[in-house]
Amino acid sequence: MGTIVVGYVPKPEGDAALRRAAEEAQLRGSRLVVVNSHRGGREFDRDDAVESESALDEVSRELTAAGVEYEIRQLVRGLDPADDLVAVAEELAAEFIVIGLRRRSPVGKLILGSNAQRVLLDAPCPVLAVKADADAAD
Amino acid sequence: MGTIVVGYVPKPEGDAALRRAAEEAQLRGSRLVVVNSHRGGREFDRDDAVESESALDEVSRELTAAGVEYEIRQLVRGLDPADDLVAVAEELAAEFIVIGLRRRSPVGKLILGSNAQRVLLDAPCPVLAVKADADAAD
Numbered sequence: 001m002g003t004i005v006v007g008y009v010p011k012p013e014g015d016a017a018l019r020r021a022a023e024e025a026q027l028r029g030s031r032l033v034v035v036n037s038h039r040g041g042r043e044f045d046r047d048d049a050v051e052s053e054s055a056l057d058e059v060s061r062e063l064t065a066a067g068v069e070y071e072i073r074q075l076v077r078g079l080d081p082a083d084d085l086v087a088v089a090e091e092l093a094a095e096f097i098v099i100g101l102r103r104r105s106p107v108g109k110l111i112l113g114s115n116a117q118r119v120l121l122d123a124p125c126p127v128l129a130v131k132a133d134a135d136a137a138d
Numbered sequence: 139m140g141t142i143v144v145g146y147v148p149k150p151e152g153d154a155a156l157r158r159a160a161e162e163a164q165l166r167g168s169r170l171v172v173v174n175s176h177r178g179g180r181e182f183d184r185d186d187a188v189e190s191e192s193a194l195d196e197v198s199r200e201l202t203a204a205g206v207e208y209e210i211r212q213l214v215r216g217l218d219p220a221d222d223l224v225a226v227a228e229e230l231a232a233e234f235i236v237i238g239l240r241r242r243s244p245v246g247k248l249i250l251g252s253n254a255q256r257v258l259l260d261a262p263c264p265v266l267a268v269k270a271d272a273d274a275a276d
Contacts, residue, residue: 020264027165096266101258110259112250120239120258120267121248126158128234130264 001069002030005089006098007081007119009036010055012132013100018059020130021098025068030095032070034059037084040076082118089125096126103132139207140168143227144236145219145257147174148193150270151238156197158268159236163206168233170208172197175222178214220256227263234264241270 006021008014018034025032036056038044056072063070075084089097099119103110110131120127144159146152156172163170174194176182194210201208213222227235237257241248248269258265 112255112258117250120250120254123269126266126268128264128266129258131261 002028002095003033003092004028004030004096004098005033005035005085005092005094007037007085007100008034008056008059009100010052011100011102013102013130015100016130016132017098017100018062020128022063022066022068024098024128025070026066028095032063032068033088033092033094034063034070034072035075035085035088036072037075037079037081039080040078044076080115080118082115082122085119086122086124089123094125096128097123098128098130101129101131140166140233141171141230142166142168142234142236143171143173143223143230143232145175145223145238146172146197147238148190149238149240151240151268153238154268154270155236155238156200158266160201160204160206162236162266163208164204166233170201170206171226171230171232172201172208172210173213173223173226174210175213175217175219177218178216182214218253218256220253220260223257224260224262227261232263234266235261236266236268239267239269
């Protein structure tokens with residue numbers, strides 16, 4: 001059984017990535033590993049942790065309803081999200097990684113952030129890049 | 139029937155993208171549209187055109203052998219490859235675009251070229267980025 005790894009953040013681009021990753025897992029009969037990574041440290045406080053928990057509970061419910069076999073990994077170990085994602089993909093010999101590309105509000109312009117660039121370049125497997133609003137071109 | 143659009147150049151990263159795109163087309167029962175784009179102008183001479191023709195003949199044979207329904211579009215109309223790829227994906231309401239990420243020889247370091255970045259940002263659909271050597275991480 002193959003493994004798809006998806007980087008998740010409780011934001012529109014994270015939701016879009018998760019939705020698409022779940023579809024791919026269903027299509028291929030693959031297992032889904034959801035990676036929610038925080039560097040940790042001072043900027044990650046108790047409120048953030050609670051918010052993250054509640055978003056991940058919602059993720060659990062959705063994936064269970066979709067009938068996808070999944071695992072959620074919450075990583076707070078001082079690594080950048082890109083490094084965590086690539087490390088998990090290597091460990092599991094993932095088929096591919098799904099990431100969401102974020103829009104910089106308020107102008108809504110899409111940017112290729114440093115995390116996305118590093119995942120694209122360092123990933124040991126293909127990377128599927130998904131936008132929050134898949135129907136709108138910039 | 140869905141459509142997958144793949145950017146093809148007769149180089150290792152183009153071959154990798156094409157191979158993966160053909161697998162995805164088989165998996166989904168989708169049609170494959172192979173886009174081979176040149177800006178044209180002075181740097182694109184008769185030799186380039188012949189080399190390109192011969193590579194595309196090979197592509198035809200491989201896709202026919204794989205049983206994939208396909209179409210090859212050779213575009214020389216003064217547009218950057220990224221613009222051509224995005225335009226075709228928009229025209230066909232593609233499910234997703236497949237692109238290859240190239241290695242800069244001789245050091246073999248992977249780079250995210252301006253064409254790849256523009257496809258990732260401007261595409262109206264998800265983009266699957268594939269490396270020439272899918273098993274090797276940098």
